Amino acid sequence: MKTSCVRLSAAAAVLVLSLGAGRSAGAEEITYDGATTIGLRVMKDVQPAFEQKTGVKITSIGMSGAGKGLKAALAGQVSVAGVSRSLTSEELASKPYFQIIGYDALGVFVNDKNPVKALTKAQLKAIYTGKIKSWKDVGGAATPIVACIERLNGGRATVDLFRALVLDGDAFGPVKEVEDALDCVKLAATDPGVVGPASMAYALTGARAVPLDGVKPTADDVRAGTYSLARPLLLVSKARPAGGLKQLFDFVLSAEGQAIVGKSFFAVR
DSSP states (O other), rough: HHHHHHHHHHHHHHHHHHHHHHHHOOOOOEEEOOHHHHHIIIIHHHHHHHHHHOOOOOEEEOSSSSHHHHHHHHHTTTSEEEEOOOOHHHHTTTOOEEEEEEEEEEEEEEEEEEOOBBBOOHHHHHHTTOOOBBBGGTSSSSSEEEEEEEEETSOOOOHHHHHHHTSSOOOOOOOOOSSSHHHHHHHHHTTTTEEEEEGGOOOOEEEEOOTTBBBBOOOOHHTTTTTTTTEEEEEESSSSHHHHHHHHHHTTHHHHHHHHHHTEEEEOO
C-alpha cells in the first residue's frame, strides 16, 4: 500500500510538471527594436490591441534605431525589427522576412516665422554639405542656418535616407547632431535658424514642412512617388514568422492594424 502511494505521488508530480512545462512552452513573447518612428507611433498602440486579441505578449519595445534594431533581429536577439527605409542589397542577402506596413514622408521642417517658403533638393544639399550657411542665400533673412540632423553614427534610417537621397552619398558638412529627429522639429519650432528633416508624424506647432522641388509631403504625392523623401515602413524578422510572430505581422496588416498605422503614417492597405 505504501509503495502504491509513493508511485501515485510520483506520477502526480510528473503530471504537474508536465502541465507546467506545457503552459510555459505555449506562452509566447515578442520583442521589438528598431526605428523610433515605428516604435512610438505604431508598436506602442499595436501592443495593447494585439495582446488583448491574441494573448501573445510584446514584452519590450526598443528604439535604438533602424540599423541597430535590424542587426539585433538578424542575430536573433529580438523577434522583430522596425525599419523606416528600404533594405540594402547587403541586408537582403541575409534573406530576412519583411513586410511593408505603411509609408512615411520626411518633412524638411523650418520655423513658422522663417520667410523661406520652399527649398530645392540642390539647396538642401548645399546647406547640409556646408556650402550654403545663411538663409539669405535661399531667399530668407541674413540669419545663420543651423542644419539639424540625428547623430550621424547612430544607425538611424533618417540619416541614411537623407544622405542617399539629398546628399547623393556625399559627406555631411557642419551639422547640429541630436538624439532623435523629433528634437530637430522641437528646435525648429523655437529657433528661426534651424532646419531639420523628420517624419511628418513629428509635426509640431511652431514648425512647418516646406515643399521640396515644389512638391509637398502629402499622402497623394507620397503614394504617387512624386515626393522625393518618401520611405517605406517595414517590419523585419530573421526568418518567415510562425506562431505569435506571424499573428503580429497579420495583425499589423489587418484593417485594425492599418488603422493604427494610418493615425500617423500612410497605410499600405
